[in-house]
Amino acid sequence: MEDVLGYVESHRGNFLAELQELLRIPSISADPAYREDVLRCSQFLADHLRGIGLSVEIFQTPGHPILLAGTPVIPGAPTVLYYGHYDVQPVDPLDLWQTPPFAADIRNGNIYARGASDDKGPVFAYIKGVEAFLRTRGKLPLNFRFFLEGEEEVGSTHLDPFIAEHRELLKADVVVIADTAQFAPEVPSITYGLRGLAYLEVNLQGPSHDLHSGSFGGTVPNPAGILVDVLSRLKDKRGVIQIPGFYDKVLPLASWEKEMYDSLPFDAEEYRALTGARKLRTEEGFTPLECRWARPTLDINGLYGGYEGPGAKTIIPARAGAKVSMRLVPDQDPAEIADLFARYVLSLCPEDVSVKIKNLHGGKPILINVNSPWMKAARTAITKGFGKAPVLAREGGSIPVVATFKEILQVDSLMMGFGRPDDGAHSPNEKLCLDDFYRGILTSVYLIDELARSAAGT
Amino acid sequence: MEDVLGYVESHRGNFLAELQELLRIPSISADPAYREDVLRCSQFLADHLRGIGLSVEIFQTPGHPILLAGTPVIPGAPTVLYYGHYDVQPVDPLDLWQTPPFAADIRNGNIYARGASDDKGPVFAYIKGVEAFLRTRGKLPLNFRFFLEGEEEVGSTHLDPFIAEHRELLKADVVVIADTAQFAPEVPSITYGLRGLAYLEVNLQGPSHDLHSGSFGGTVPNPAGILVDVLSRLKDKRGVIQIPGFYDKVLPLASWEKEMYDSLPFDAEEYRALTGARKLRTEEGFTPLECRWARPTLDINGLYGGYEGPGAKTIIPARAGAKVSMRLVPDQDPAEIADLFARYVLSLCPEDVSVKIKNLHGGKPILINVNSPWMKAARTAITKGFGKAPVLAREGGSIPVVATFKEILQVDSLMMGFGRPDDGAHSPNEKLCLDDFYRGILTSVYLIDELARSAAGT
Numbered sequence: 020m021e022d023v024l025g026y027v028e029s030h031r032g033n034f035l036a037e038l039q040e041l042l043r044i045p046s047i048s049a050d051p052a053y054r055e056d057v058l059r060c061s062q063f064l065a066d067h068l069r070g071i072g073l074s075v076e077i078f079q080t081p082g083h084p085i086l087l088a089g090t091p092v093i094p095g096a097p098t099v100l101y102y103g104h105y106d107v108q109p110v111d112p113l114d115l116w117q118t119p120p121f122a123a124d125i126r127n128g129n130i131y132a133r134g135a136s137d138d139k140g141p142v143f144a145y146i147k148g149v150e151a152f153l154r155t156r157g158k159l160p161l162n163f164r165f166f167l168e169g170e171e172e173v174g175s176t177h178l179d180p181f182i183a184e185h186r187e188l189l190k191a192d193v194v195v196i197a198d199t200a201q202f203a204p205e206v207p208s209i210t211y212g213l214r215g216l217a218y219l220e221v222n223l224q225g226p227s228h229d230l231h232s233g234s235f236g237g238t239v240p241n242p243a244g245i246l247v248d249v250l251s252r253l254k255d256k257r258g259v260i261q262i263p264g265f266y267d268k269v270l271p272l273a274s275w276e277k278e279m280y281d282s283l284p285f286d287a288e289e290y291r292a293l294t295g296a297r298k299l300r301t302e303e304g305f306t307p308l309e310c311r312w313a314r315p316t317l318d319i320n321g322l323y324g325g326y327e328g329p330g331a332k333t334i335i336p337a338r339a340g341a342k343v344s345m346r347l348v349p350d351q352d353p354a355e356i357a358d359l360f361a362r363y364v365l366s367l368c369p370e371d372v373s374v375k376i377k378n379l380h381g382g383k384p385i386l387i388n389v390n391s392p393w394m395k396a397a398r399t400a401i402t403k404g405f406g407k408a409p410v411l412a413r414e415g416g417s418i419p420v421v422a423t424f425k426e427i428l429q430v431d432s433l434m435m436g437f438g439r440p441d442d443g444a445h446s447p448n449e450k451l452c453l454d455d456f457y458r459g460i461l462t463s464v465y466l467i468d469e470l471a472r473s474a475a476g477t
Numbered sequence: 478m479e480d481v482l483g484y485v486e487s488h489r490g491n492f493l494a495e496l497q498e499l500l501r502i503p504s505i506s507a508d509p510a511y512r513e514d515v516l517r518c519s520q521f522l523a524d525h526l527r528g529i530g531l532s533v534e535i536f537q538t539p540g541h542p543i544l545l546a547g548t549p550v551i552p553g554a555p556t557v558l559y560y561g562h563y564d565v566q567p568v569d570p571l572d573l574w575q576t577p578p579f580a581a582d583i584r585n586g587n588i589y590a591r592g593a594s595d596d597k598g599p600v601f602a603y604i605k606g607v608e609a610f611l612r613t614r615g616k617l618p619l620n621f622r623f624f625l626e627g628e629e630e631v632g633s634t635h636l637d638p639f640i641a642e643h644r645e646l647l648k649a650d651v652v653v654i655a656d657t658a659q660f661a662p663e664v665p666s667i668t669y670g671l672r673g674l675a676y677l678e679v680n681l682q683g684p685s686h687d688l689h690s691g692s693f694g695g696t697v698p699n700p701a702g703i704l705v706d707v708l709s710r711l712k713d714k715r716g717v718i719q720i721p722g723f724y725d726k727v728l729p730l731a732s733w734e735k736e737m738y739d740s741l742p743f744d745a746e747e748y749r750a751l752t753g754a755r756k757l758r759t760e761e762g763f764t765p766l767e768c769r770w771a772r773p774t775l776d777i778n779g780l781y782g783g784y785e786g787p788g789a790k791t792i793i794p795a796r797a798g799a800k801v802s803m804r805l806v807p808d809q810d811p812a813e814i815a816d817l818f819a820r821y822v823l824s825l826c827p828e829d830v831s832v833k834i835k836n837l838h839g840g841k842p843i844l845i846n847v848n849s850p851w852m853k854a855a856r857t858a859i860t861k862g863f864g865k866a867p868v869l870a871r872e873g874g875s876i877p878v879v880a881t882f883k884e885i886l887q888v889d890s891l892m893m894g895f896g897r898p899d900d901g902a903h904s905p906n907e908k909l910c911l912d913d914f915y916r917g918i919l920t921s922v923y924l925i926d927e928l929a930r931s932a933a934g935t
Contacts, residue, residue, distance in 0.1 A: 228753060237768035238805045244712070251709035295684045297698075300697055305697045311696055331802065415691045
């Protein structure tokens with residue numbers, strides 16, 4: 020590997036200059052005013068990938084283009100699909116930025132720009148690893164494809180249909196994703212679990228129209244009152260979810276997981292301060308990290324009904340509703356949980372209200388086998404690239420594309436990002452630590468090598 | 478009384494023509510475009526009252542004028558203060574009116590116009606009774622004053638300060654109010670009870686800002702979840718209010734009241750259809766009328782928190798709140814009940830949320846002594862005017878001015894209106910039955926006579 024690593028070492032300055040160029044393109048996908056810039060960013064990357072020897076296809080979508088870039092096919096070799104995005108979040112509030120968000124200013128060992136950490140920097144680190152291989156050896160030891168979209172920050176609207184339509188083209192043995200972060204600064208991590216989601220809306224109707232609470236109060240069912248009764252019965256006093264069957268398929272934490280989580284540098288007080296809550300509120304018998312990562316939840320996300328303006332309006336509302344979502348853990352199934360939820364809520368509703376339950380969104384929880392050859396290769400690559408073994412972590416949220424890859428392409432994802440939790444993704448003064456950028460490039464090089472080895476069984 | 482009644486009989490045509498003139502003035506107080514019309518209406522009434530022999534004072538307010546019109550003072554005689562309003566509701570939806578709202582079209586024995594029933598028609602009937610007395614006898618047997626405002630439909634903003642400022646001028650032995658309706662068509666009524674109100678807002682805060690429900694779910698107090706728990710504990714399963722001390726001062730219904738209510742032509746199914754609810758929901762052991770009129774309630778009037786837009790947004794809200802009001806009955810006190818409510822809610826809130834409780838509005842319940850000489854006079858006047866004895870009814874809502882008269886002037890109100898519940902007050906095609914208009918005039922004549930007699934002890 021000396022040759023490849025040598026190339027990386029001697030090109031650090033070039034890599035950084037190129038990253039600056041990429042970061043200076045304001046590819047804000049949410050704002051139509053930046054549409055041309057998003058397009059320009061996709062072209063910049065396409066040109067760049069062609070320049071280092073990949074063949075590139077650009078797919079137009081009703082939104083922003085999707086790029087697919089690959090090396091010449093090596094028959095029999097495994098295929099790695101690298102997913103990332105080149106679009107960025109808007110920059111408001113602009114006045115909080117110390118240097119303009121697209122200046123890509125370098126100071127204190129960091130590069131500051133919108134998209135530096137999420138996700139142009141990590142994407143570019145992977146690209147540079149591939150470049151190092153190609154420039155020194157002329158080829159990769161496996162089939163490698165970049166799959167880059169420009170709509171991640173606006174919900175990846177056109178991604179799922181694209182994946183479904185291009186199954187064959189995207190066929191891979193493993194996916195690599197750099198859209199996660201290190202667990203903490205200098206604590207590189209691989210995310211092996213994500214929670215799923217079941218998100219429903221309950222709407223109750225009592226009277227056909229808002230009624231005067233004086234003239235009618237005391238004689239009619241109030242849907243807001245009934246709603247709070249129903250919602251209050253979703254959990255008991257200790258917070259245990261009361262939906263029958265809800266916990267049936269919850270996998271208990273393995274002892275290595277508990278040990279791993281306990282070993283992580285997690286400061287509960289620092290975390291509480293981040294939420295602004297007076298106290299943390301966790302499930303009995305579980306640590307905060309366990310609760311965030313590996314325990315299911317039920318939260319009211321929204322509540323509405325009747326008069327919400329200033330002052331007093333004396334009505335009995337016709338309708339009241341709530342948005343309720345449950346974070347799911349392996350092996351809970353969103354469709355099944357949504358069904359259990361709906362049944363239970365219906366069973367709690369008295370017959371003098373009409374009930375509507377809408378299933379708004381669902382996503383399966385993800386658990387990646389941490390002992391697969393791919394995962395072992397990923398762990399080794401990070402260990403070599405960062406000089407320390409990664410921790411294995413989960414995320415409390417979901418990364419929808421991971422579920423899509425699993426469902427449509429039947430392939431697992433290696434979630435291994437290079438940024439830090441304090442990089443300020445989506446916030447002013449987003450940055451990427453230059454050390455992380457270079458470590459990411461090294462990790463990219465090692466990952467190609469390790470994945471090829473594990474495929475070869477060596 | 479032959480002379481006075483004869484005058485009424487021979488002037489029915491004139492009275493109706495004059496009422497039409499009054500109804501044709503579009504005195505919509507809510508709409509600034511009608512400001513001149515509201516003013517014109519106050520001038521029309523001032524001129525009219527002067528024309529029949531009253532001295533009139535017009536008081537400008539920051540809103541619409543207040544009129545005070547009286548007969549020459551008879552020392553020693555009792556003083557009756559007649560309260561009414563000359564402003565009307567807006568007319569939308571205009572296309573549902575069969576004839577224009579200010580045409581005052583007469584058909585099928587009714588006069589159709591905005592304000593016909595609420596409240597110009599009844600106000601004018603009282604005026605015509607006074608006219609009949611003055612034109613035939615040159616004076617009234619007591620002191621009579623009209624107190625007419627132009628802002629009743631916009632909350633009587635400037636009324637309370639005016640009353641407080643003109644205590645001496647408004648000093649009276651009894652107030653007459655025609656802003657209530659008959660219990661049912663051809664079932665004249667006197668309203669002797671009104672419910673009071675305590676209206677509060679509860680606002681809970683958990684995190685300092687909305688949190689991602691994936692990243693934080695399972696570790697923080699959710700104010701919406703806590704809110705529904707707290708609200709669900711305000712009543713038990715049977716609907717009994719759980720606030721300690723809430724029922725302590727509730728006066729039980731007298732047996733004559735229960736009998737009176739049971740004798741009323743009340744069709745529960747018709748009433749239910751009016752609400753559009755699937756079923757009525759009443760307090761155990763009480764009839765719907767008892768529940769509306771003489772039992773306290775607790776209703777959630779509004780509910781809010783977190784995400785209320787379309788689709789799914791996965792947040793744990795920072796705040797959630799509810800507007801909660803209680804209809805009060807004699808002898809509950811709004812300040813005391815608000816205090817009991819706040820204490821109870823605070824006792825239910827866990828220490829990991831911040832709680833704000835605002836007292837938004839309060840009003841005392843009213844119960845008029847049905848055996849007072851004034852009330853007896855009113856009952857006799859209606860019996861003679863309508864040819865049948867009035868029922869004694871309560872209202873579930875409040876009429877704030879009644880509480881104001883009680884509190885500031887220490888005087889009771891005789892709530893005796895002439896309209897019908899199906900007159901369409903505040904709705905398209907508002908009407909007044911001409912029979913009710915004439916019966917109202919007769920009642921006005923008899924009321925003057927009876928009040929003078931009862932004051933004289935004859």
